[in-house]
Amino acid sequence: MKKILIVSLVLFAGKTFAQDINKIINVAEVERIEKVLASDEMQGRKTFTPGIAKASAFIEDEFKKAGLQYWKGLNSYKQEFFMFESLNASAVVKIDEQLIADTAVVAVSFQEKTSLSEKNTEVMSISATDDFRKKYSEALASKKNLLVLVDASFNSFVKRLKSRPQSKFEQPENSIVFVFGVTKANSFSVELVNKIFKKPLNNVVGVLQGKSKPNEYVIFSGHYDHLGIGKAVNNDSIYNGANDDAAGSTAVMLLARYFKALNNNERTLIFTTFTAEEIGGFGAQYFSKQFNPAQVMAMFNIEMIGTESKWGKNAAYITGYEKTDMGKILQGNLEGSQFKFYPDPYTEQNLFYRSDNATLARLGVPAHTISTSKMDNEPNYHKVSDEVSTLDLNNMTEIIKAIAISSKGIVSGKETPTRVDAGSLK
Ligand SMILES: [Zn+2]
Incomplete structure (x- = not known):
């Protein structure tokens, strides 16, 4: 009886696991979140504007629905500061x-x-x-x-x-x-x-406390600010930033729900969407001063995953790939699946230094950006045409699932990437 019971439990667990990821991370949810964040109502989510405040309120609500905790010392998901x-x-x-x-x-x-x-x-x-x-x-x-x-x-x-x-x-x-x-x-x-x-601004931060290693942090991040309203092109003046970086923010919200549902993270998971990336990375800079960077085991920064990569579907790249072994760890967890992570093919563009991961990397944290954006030829990058209709939401969903699956060993505390040699950075 016992043996049979165990077997059937394992089968059952395996089945619900497989179902859960598609139940939580699916195209309908990706589209629902994208359509809110990249809507004209958010006015391009420029830092210090009412548009980004609306975006913040939406993300806070999603974090609440996901059942995340507040960051220590805060009484909401808003990590507010002034500039x-x-x-x-x-x-x-x-x-x-x-x-x-x-x-x-x-x-x-x-x-x-x-x-x-x-x-x-x-x-x-x-x-x-x-x-x-x-x-x-x-x-x-x-x-x-x-x-x-x-x-x-x-x-x-x-x-x-x-x-x-x-x-x-x-x-x-x-x-x-x-x-x-x-x-x-x-x-x-x-x-x-x-x-x-003197103006207020805020990151949105939610936490899932680690079970056995609460003092070891794993960060999932994107930036929810964008460029706002600019010169009209074909009667459109709103920079919706559906890919940059409503896409990364969408991933953060869905990963939060996924890991909350799994409820087995041994390390503490921090989910954050940063403000003020586009005007100097100030959100990540403020965020990075709220803890000891030695406690951060890995940072998954997610930027522009809404279009097909240069290798086609089911593929993404990792910036600063050679600076730690995190990329290899992630790839290891994807073996046997149809997903593939590659080293950043646009190294001449210094993408490693151009997003919020760099702030943490300079403190020694294995902090990389995962992206699919064809930086040599991404027609809607920083244009008013960066709209939801230009995204491949099916592929984006698969990328988010790949991030969830590839991070398994790091989330469970079984795998720990090597640290960035901060002295070697530009
Ligand atoms: Zn961006």
Whole structure:
């Protein structure tokens, strides 16, 4: 009796397991969630807008329905924080007694009013042969007042930089002023007036406490922010971001429900959708400061899994594949199935550094992004046409299931990826 009973129990368990994954992770659910997150009502989910607040409320509700716990110390799924945002209201710049046209000035300052001159400000130059982006970020990272004289060959950057609001966790005391098309300054004066805003934003975080290894974390993440509303193309001005990254967020919500239903995770699982990825990765940066990174065994960051990969269906790639053995572990769990994970084929694009996994990887965490996006030829990437109708929801469902199955050993605590050598990263 006993033997027979055990056998039938095992068979039964095997059957429900197989049924459960399709019951929870299926096309109808993927479509339901995608259609909400990528709807015009969410207004492109731009950070600091009412649209992203609606998206947050929806994800919170899904986490609640999934039965997730709150992150320690919080009393909701909202992991809220604040950022300072600065808008330059006016910049009067004189160099060698000459008034500089406003169209040649980009000011970055978090002071409501400030005056710069050679007495309190250093001068730096960006010449025609320099890497502008690199020098620009170097200047921005400075703690001193800087007047940066930029070669006229970079004039095309002015418009873009001016339209980009500056956001920071802290309110820096120094100011940085870029003047384009001027190569020398013997004397100068700058008068800046800025509008400073302190704005709330939030990640959405839910937890499934680990049974025997609660202090070992496994993170499943995506970002729920996108680009908002922009210039109309064919009467459409909303960047719906169905693939980028409503797709990853959808995966996070369904994986949460799946692992809750399995109810056998030995490690603590953290499900999070980050804010502010598109404007600098601030959501992941804040999130990464809320725990000891040594406790994180793996991070599955999921970005743009809604289109077919360059290898066709049932395949995805893992960024930074060679930096840990996590990719091999995941592939091992997929053996015998029709899914395949490949190393990132677009390494020249530095995708490993271009999503929220990089923040955790810099702390040594085996943190990779899983994606299917054809980055050399993805027609709707960062366009108003990134809509649900352009996605292959069947394939996306299979990718989410593959992530669930491939993470089995890591979730159970039986497999532990090697750590990223943070010193080797860019
Ligand atoms: Zn993205």
